[in-house]
Each structure stands twice: as structure tokens, then as C-alpha cells.
Amino acid sequence: MIAVGILALLLFLLERFFPLRKNTRSLLVRLVVNGAISVVTLVAAIGLVQPAARWALHWSAERPFGLIHLAVLPVWAEFALSFLLMDLAFYYWHLANHRVPFLWRFHNVHHIDPDLDVSTGFRFHFGEVAMSAVFRVVQVSVIGLSGWAFAVYELVFQANTLFHHSNLRLPIRLERLLNKMLVTPRMHGIHHSQVQRENNSNFGVVFPWWDRVHRTLGLNVAQAEIAIGIAGYSQPDDNQLQNALLMPFRKQRDYWRRADGTVVERTSPASRHPSSYLAE
Numbered sequence: 001m002i003a004v005g006i007l008a009l010l011l012f013l014l015e016r017f018f019p020l021r022k023n024t025r026s027l028l029v030r031l032v033v034n035g036a037i038s039v040v041t042l043v044a045a046i047g048l049v050q051p052a053a054r055w056a057l058h059w060s061a062e063r064p065f066g067l068i069h070l071a072v073l074p075v076w077a078e079f080a081l082s083f084l085l086m087d088l089a090f091y092y093w094h095l096a097n098h099r100v101p102f103l104w105r106f107h108n109v110h111h112i113d114p115d116l117d118v119s120t121g122f123r124f125h126f127g128e129v130a131m132s133a134v135f136r137v138v139q140v141s142v143i144g145l146s147g148w149a150f151a152v153y154e155l156v157f158q159a160n161t162l163f164h165h166s167n168l169r170l171p172i173r174l175e176r177l178l179n180k181m182l183v184t185p186r187m188h189g190i191h192h193s194q195v196q197r198e199n200n201s202n203f204g205v206v207f208p209w210w211d212r213v214h215r216t217l218g219l220n221v222a223q224a225e226i227a228i229g230i231a232g233y234s235q236p237d238d239n240q241l242q243n244a245l246l247m248p249f250r251k252q253r254d255y256w257r258r259a260d261g262t263v264v265e266r267t268s269p270a271s272r273h274p275s276s277y278l279a280e
Contacts, residue, residue: 004158011118011166020169020185021223025114025239033241034113038122040245044129052133056140057147066144079152082145084207086153089139091210093132094203103131105248108255111199112233112244116192121165127248160206164188172280179219179278183208186278190218194227194234194264196256212276219278221266231256231264 060066067085068078097107106128113120140150164183175184183204191202201218204211211217232253237243257263273279 003155004162007159008118008121008162011162011168015117015167018169020167021116021189021226021228023115024228025236027115030113030115030239031119033239033244034119034123036241037109037125037244038119040126041122041124041129044126048130048133049136053136053140053150056137057145057150060141060144061146064144066142068144068146078146079149082143082149083153083156085143086139086145086150086157087204087206088210089135089143090157090205091203091214093135093139094205095214095216097128098200098203103128105252106131108230108233109244109247111192112230112238112247113192114229114234114239115167116165116189116228117167118162118165120192121162125245125248156206172278176278179208181208182206184278186223186280187219189223189226189228190221192226192228193221194229194231194256195266198226198266199230218275220273220275222279225266227264231258231262235259 063069068082073081097103106125109125109128110120110123113123145153160182164185165188166185168185170178170185175186178184179187183202183206187202187204187208190198193199198218198221201216202208202211203216208217232255233239233247238247
């Protein structure tokens, strides 16, 4: 937890000096809203998700149960397979949060943030986090990984979630190199686009490979061309704390149509490079 906090503070400072995208709203207002949502989320995580994960780890270890136990593997191979399976499971969970309407109601609270930075990496509705406790039980039980492998993945998962949500501009050559192995800020920035097609791409959390395998990768959109948020919830009032927390329980709007009825579309052609080429 301390390491994640230090990383968040470092990324927050670096964002101020090397911004990737221009802010469209008041930073202070966003920090207050995102901070308040994060506090409620933290309570749900500590009270539900962590106990559920610990129970699943204990249950699968006692049997033993899970994919990892189907074959006798060296320790390093068991760890590597556990790490990959955990990340693949999170890819599917993230995909489900976009494709299943009920789950999307809650995940959308994360996406309506009108700007994208490291604080967005903490901004998840408590309902989404509470439901993820059930997912965690299934994930950990089916994989059957060890406690230490779970702890290492959790640390990397949290760290890279903050990293790829950050508004940190890295040298493009460096980021293209990093993006061969990790989900990076430019890659995830496209996922937060108001353009529906772009929002429904780049679901990876740690590794970008799952998007390549499942053909959900889209990297050839320049950051300057991206409007962050959800078109149907892009009014200033939508990002007020009360409205954000109550949004999943209210009648849903057309997510991809603004208040004036227009749909956000890509007005300029995407890069002439293939979708697997990270645009600047």
C-alpha cells in the first residue's frame, strides 16, 4: 500500500511537468470528486474484496484446487503461469464490464471522468468493486495460485493501473518499446475516448498481448485527437459527487450521444499505420 501511494504521488508530480493531454476541467474539482469516490471504494475493497480473495486462496490451497495444480511445474513456471492467468482473467473481467449492460452502469462512473490522470486510476464505483469480490473468488479459485504469487501480481496490477491511467508524456520511442510488454498511458488513453469504437478497445491491464490475441487492440489514434469521457455524461453536473455515485441506479442515457444529440466520431482519419502501431 505504501509503495502504491509513493508511485501515485510520483506520477502525479510528473504529470504536472510532462502532460500527455491538455486538461479540460478544473484539476482541483476533479481531485475532490475522485478522492471522495476513492474513499468509498477503499472501504468496499477492504471490507469485501480482500476478505474474498483471502478466503479463495485458503480454500484452493487446502484442496488443492485450480488450474495450476493440474501439472507438477517448477516454482518459476508455476509463478509465471499464475501471473499470466491472473492478467488474462482481468482482461475478461474488464471486457465484461463494458459488454454487460448492468456491469457497465457501474464501470461507466470510472469512464465519465472528463480528464484522465493518475487520480482516475483510483476512481471506481463502490458497486463495481463490491461485485468484483465475486469475480475474485472465481478467479483465484479457478487458477489456484499461491499466496505469494497473488501478492506479487496485486502489486504489479495496482502499479500498472496507476501508470497507464496517468497523463504522463513519455518519449514516443520509449513508450512504443514499453508497449510491447505493458499497457501504457497512450494505449489506455484511447480506451477512455468518447468514440464508442475506441472505448471498446484496449482492455488489457498489465499486458497488452490479450488485446492483440482477441483483436481488441487499437493504437493508431493520436492523443491530441482524443476527447476523454463518455459523450452522454459529459455535462459538468454529471461529474458532481452525488450524481456520479447515484448514476448507476438511475435511468441510463444514450452513452454515445451528447446532450445536443450529436455522436462523437473520429473527424480526422486514423493514422495510416496499422491499428497495432502506437500513434503519438
